[in-house]
Amino acid sequence: MDDQNKNLILATALSFLVILVWFVLFPPPEPDVALETPPAQQSTDGQSAVIPAAPENAASAPLSTEPVASDAAMEEAPRVAIETPRLTGSISLVGGRIDDLKLKDYRTTLDAGAPIVTMLSPQGSNDAYYALQGWAAGAGIDPSAVPGPDTDWTLAEGDTLSVNQPITLTWDNGAGQVFSRVIAVDQNYMFSLTQSVTNNGSGPVSMAPYGMIVQHTTPDDLENFFILHEGAVAMADEELAETDWDEISEAELDPKWGRQAIVKEDVAAGWIGFTDHFWQAILIPLGGQPFDQALTYDARTDVYRAVTRMPTQTVAAGASVEITTQVFAGAKEWAMLRQYESAGVPKFIDSIDWGWFFFLTKPIFWLLHELNKLIGNMGWAIIGLTLIIKAILFPLAYKSYVSMAKMKELQPQMEKLKEQAGDDRQKMQQGMMELYKKEKVNPAAGCLPILLQIPIFFSLYKVIFVTIELRHAPFFGPFQDLSAPDPTSLLNIFGLLPFQGPEAGSIMALIFIGILPLLLGISMWLQQKLNPAPTDPTQQMIFAWMPWVFMFMLGSFASGLVVYWIANNTITFTQQYLIMRSQGYTPDVFGNIKSSFSKKSKTDTDG
Template sequence: MDDQNKNLILATALSFLVILVWFVVFPPPEPDVPLDAPAPTTAQSEDAGTVPAAPAAPGTAQPSSEAASETADAPRIQIETDRVAGSISLLGGRIDDLQLKDYRVSQDPGADIVRMLSPVGSADAYYAVYGWAPGSGLDADAVPGPNTEWTLSAGDTLGVGSPVTLSWNNGAGLLFEREISVDDNYMFSITQSVTNNGSAAVRAAPYGMLTRHGEPSDLKNFFILHEGAVAMADGELAETNWDEMPDADVDPAWGRPAIVTEGVTEGWVGFTDHYWQSILIPTGVQSFDQALTYAPRSDVYRAVTRLPAQDVAAGATVAVQTQLFAGAKEWEAIREYQSAGVEGFIDSIDWGWFFFLTKPIFWLLHELNLLIGNMGWAIIGLTLIIKAVLVPLAYKSYVSMAKMKELQPRMEELKEKAGDDKQKLQQGMMELYKKEKVNPAAGCLPILLQIPIFFSLYKVIFVTIELRHAPFFGPFQDLSAPDPTSIINLFGLLPNAAPDPTSIMALIFIGILPILLGISMWLQQKLNPAPTDPTQQMIFAWMPWVFMFMLGSFASGLVVYWIANNVITFTQQYLIMRSQGYKPDLLGNITGGFKKKAAEETKK
């Protein structure tokens, strides 16, 4: 076998190895799973539990079949605003039914509205409950808990400017009330109060609790995205994956695996999904405890805020207020809540390790989208701005490449003279670089700077809800999803769908955007000096087409960015090289390559 065939086999093997590694590290996105899928048939214990105010055993479990029946039969209060709809169950006063009107589970006609919270007995049961943990002079039956039957005492339907009030009398002199209000986005305010009509002082600790039954069914499990619990405690952000909570140490005060932070003065805790989150935010208290717990027997996860115990004198009333964010992780809304006093709330969005890049990149992309009105063109505008910022560095790089291109014939001469003596070839090339004052590594720096920018933009496109279902033009109606075109639907001219992004067919029948990406990379490569090593030449020749297939199942927005980046880079490089006296002959390079290959075949 001659050296050329060996190099071809090696280049092919390396190319497929790159593809394999890439798809292991960056697997294609899974298709959307409806959030209101049918409930599982197997019963699961709710294990409602009671939040202890001091070290004590949690409450007893309640079977899910019984809880589901009671929840379904309990009276409900409707929630209705321009952005959310749902209801509150008077059993426990649970906020357990919430839908986000502005979002659909998919772009299919008639697709269901995204469901944020679900009651016990439904798939992915997920809800917020509030109550009081008993202190001195009280037992568990004297305070309201997750299964207390409340009465609607004020209001009718919960809406913006229309709060509702629930009440419960324990029959022993204590009247508990809970006022619930909601703003025009996703923030609920819950004021819990207790009036002591008895003759002796009592003590109780208010709490808020988010409960999720099992891991979410639409869990992505993608390393670039955090899903699970998220908490802020006095400026320290903590992200806990779902599988980390069961592995936590058993806390004696909670009687189960728990991650507890005591004495928090400012903070919040809750659960975060890809695009949605629910967060408990205590307000107006000097300090509170927050905890993440897991009940192994019932597979129930909880995020809890436990406020300081309140002393309620005879004839007195004590009230505390907390907030609940339950909705989409919209940057503008979350930023407004942070400005209103929720410390570090913008960090509930998963900005990643490169937050110092992802935050400004998203801000710029967001502002460009507001200005242009189209996220696809905003991505192209963002690319132009990034390239403009890097112009001084790019100029030096492309000047160096122009000189390297001019030296190509002399490097070929050195290669012929050196023959198989690689050391002699390297020495000759170093002398040539030194004589002509050329730095062969100068072209690498812009590429190195592009890597963190590329991954930061990938993070922004994948994580932020503003890119979800964001249209560009024609068939490209979701920049967070892979290219929907392929030869199967004549690149969007026919109505039938492209192959499933998770299938091997999607790797073969790629869309028009990846094809444009491959062509733009190939054209850009024609301006760069070719490596002297034949194997490296062959690998570089394969790379545009390898990347074309690798990025076939990536988010369309990312491919749009890379195409725009390649086109702008090609234009910059071409103009700069011409300004240095080198006139790239692209047509000659292309046809010359074909002629050279034909000559080699004839020679054989």
């Protein structure tokens, strides 16, 4: 077996092994059963919302446990409509909750008449998910005299929340303090909530503002795919933390917060919330004051909370204070998150799950995004991205293919060495090393470009899978969602008939393979034919099966990734053919194809 074939087999086998391990053998762990809350944390009404207890320092006000309105009360609560170019929904006047929100620009599927995506939903609905704000009582004020999750607010100004049309909610506690909440929304998905309190009492009062994103039960629609983070995401002083749902539910009981909790105190700048594949709800405190972050879980009610708790405010008699918090609830659009980051939300772009190869996924996505803006088609943008990547790697590829061409020229001398060495493998290896040194040939150069493709492949897969810009992105014809597997198959005559092929991952999908995986297998097979088949039977078998194994294995991947792989193989074939020919070696592609079929026929005859 010559070293060139050894290197090619090593690189191909390694590529196959890494992909197989990552995408087949590492299924996500099953979520653990939630632990029961200790009896001391249970309440008699069965509907408690524990606001975090204060850290033990003089600047913090103690917080209390407050009852939450019943599901029936929430259903009957008066509401204020939300209507913007990109959002529709309503705000409940019970608690002032942003708990009914839909995204106009996104639909659940590509089917005609598919409903728009639901972002937030009120308590009592399946997978209740909402944002709320409140105050925690401190010195000089009773816990029932501060607004919380079930306070009945009054609409004071505005009738519909829209862009440039905020609404104002008020609540008078009857004890001398009047609370106000002004809610505004921009043209995208960012809400601004300005809470204020005016103290008309005779003495000072202290209280601490807080915000929450609340998720009732673990979400039903989790994808549970290891390459994707689903759960909590937080930025604390430029440190990103991604926490899975089961990590929150398995956290230790924190007496300061009255729950199982994961806490980060005294954060100077940051944000916290919950995220899934394409959508997120995030709390963003403003004002430059340090705050505490927490992820809490109540196992008895199966409720998760992402909490921000700001410093205690002491309000003198006759004085007022206010504090503003932002709430983002919407799609994780790259360009929009960058705008918010430029406007002061620290590292907001990192709320997208860029993964371990973030140093590759971020620039790859930027380039893909810019190409799509220029071309106007994400499929062609992927092909353009492939051309650029191949151009960047061309110097290395050139050296590799030149080395391969020289290896071909050395074949007669290598055959002589084999004859002279006989069974003496050490003598054979020494002779080959001297020959390589004399002719300045690096036998390892042939596999390096293939190895470099592995992190690029994973990074592009990550980009295609996690970014919303690829969701429902069309290419042409039947390929209307590059983030989904190839919808064609032999059953629908590769997309000519107006119905979907078999479901991705099913046995039928493996049998009736789509046109993109088929083209992938053919392109890999043709790339092999640039070189004669190895003489070793084991090598022959590996080479014969490899393209078709990859074809079936990658058939259930996102079609955008398969488009990249086909383009990559096609460009690699062209580069290798032209470079090797320029070095005096012309690959006999048709001869190698004919030879491979002749060997099969001979084997069949001998059998």
